[in-house]
Amino acid sequence: MKKVTINTLRKMKQAGERITMLTAYDASFARLLDRAGTDVLLVGDSVGMVVQGHDTTLPVTMDQMVYHCAAVKRGVLRAHLVGDMPFGSYQGSADEAVKNAVRLAAEGGAEAVKLEGGAEYAGVVERIVRAGVPVMGHIGLTPQSVHKLGGYVVQGRTEEKAQRLLEDAKALEAAGCYSLILEMMPGELSAEISRTLSIPVIGIGAGAGCDGQVLVIYDLLGMNPEFSPKFVKRYLDLGVLIRDAVTRYNDDVKHGAFPGPEHSFSAEKTPVLQLYSSVK
Numbered sequence: 700m701k702k703v704t705i706n707t708l709r710k711m712k713q714a715g716e717r718i719t720m721l722t723a724y725d726a727s728f729a730r731l732l733d734r735a736g737t738d739v740l741l742v743g744d745s746v747g748m749v750v751q752g753h754d755t756t757l758p759v760t761m762d763q764m765v766y767h768c769a770a771v772k773r774g775v776l777r778a779h780l781v782g783d784m785p786f787g788s789y790q791g792s793a794d795e796a797v798k799n800a801v802r803l804a805a806e807g808g809a810e811a812v813k814l815e816g817g818a819e820y821a822g823v824v825e826r827i828v829r830a831g832v833p834v835m836g837h838i839g840l841t842p843q844s845v846h847k848l849g850g851y852v853v854q855g856r857t858e859e860k861a862q863r864l865l866e867d868a869k870a871l872e873a874a875g876c877y878s879l880i881l882e883m884m885p886g887e888l889s890a891e892i893s894r895t896l897s898i899p900v901i902g903i904g905a906g907a908g909c910d911g912q913v914l915v916i917y918d919l920l921g922m923n924p925e926f927s928p929k930f931v932k933r934y935l936d937l938g939v940l941i942r943d944a945v946t947r948y949n950d951d952v953k954h955g956a957f958p959g960p961e962h963s964f965s966a967e968k969t970p971v972l973q974l975y976s977s978v979k
């Protein structure tokens with residue numbers, strides 16, 4: 700098993716091999732996604748929505764991101780690990796951005812950081828890369844700017860806006876980004892950006908022309924039966940399965956069917972048990 704690094708990802712693009720990327724927020728999920736062969740795990744600030752229950756990613760803090768990165772790190776053997784820079788952690792100044800990126804790498808174990816924004820963040824990207832931390836860019840629908848964008852809407856639909864996104868992508872590559880996320884934009888545009896850049900381009904809601912794809916793991920697994928945007932393919936209805944399992948558990952406890960003798964200890968034999976499964 701060979702660790703995936705930024706060099707591996709570059710070679711994958713050159714060889715035309717598609718890159719798979721998923722979000723993870725804890726060690727248990729990280730272990731499963733890593734062992735399933737996912738190339739990149741992103742500790743996304745989407746944690747604010749799918750785990751914490753907020754309407755946006757805006758309330759997520761640096762301390763929370765460091766905590767979740769460190770947890771995910773403990774489950775990973777092979778995948779490349781990226782930590783998201785949360786809202787407010789890099790917008791203020793390049794000095795603050797470097798300090799926070801270094802925290803994600805040093806305390807959270809992230810092998811790279813991701814930040815949202817176009818050419819206006821080229822200087823910040825340069826400073827973080829110079830400090831030794833690889834940066835993944837993120838343009839198109841940038842959820843931290845949801846209020847500025849007027850909602851979670853497809854970006855780059857006019858010629859002028861598409862051109863601006865292409866220029867942003869080039870500026871981020873020139874500033875030193877080793878890869879780029881494109882979120883919610885027409886497939887023709889994301890394919891053009893992917894062809895134009897030499898760094899790997901990973902799409903979400905950006906069509907099939909990118910070098911790789913990323914999804915929020917809770918969406919892929921169908922954890923929220925009420926959330927099914929067009930760009931998500933649901934591979935499982937885990938939300939429904941969990942609700943059914945827990946309903947059966949509740950019934951069993953109420954009716955005395957659990958625990959049975961096979962789940963109970965007697966005074967005579969006390970085997971040494973591994974009570975909790977460890978992550979690795």
Ligand code: KIV
Binds near residue numbers: 745880913914915
């Ligand atoms: O926070 C996140 O999960 C993301 C991905 C959707 C790209 O930014």
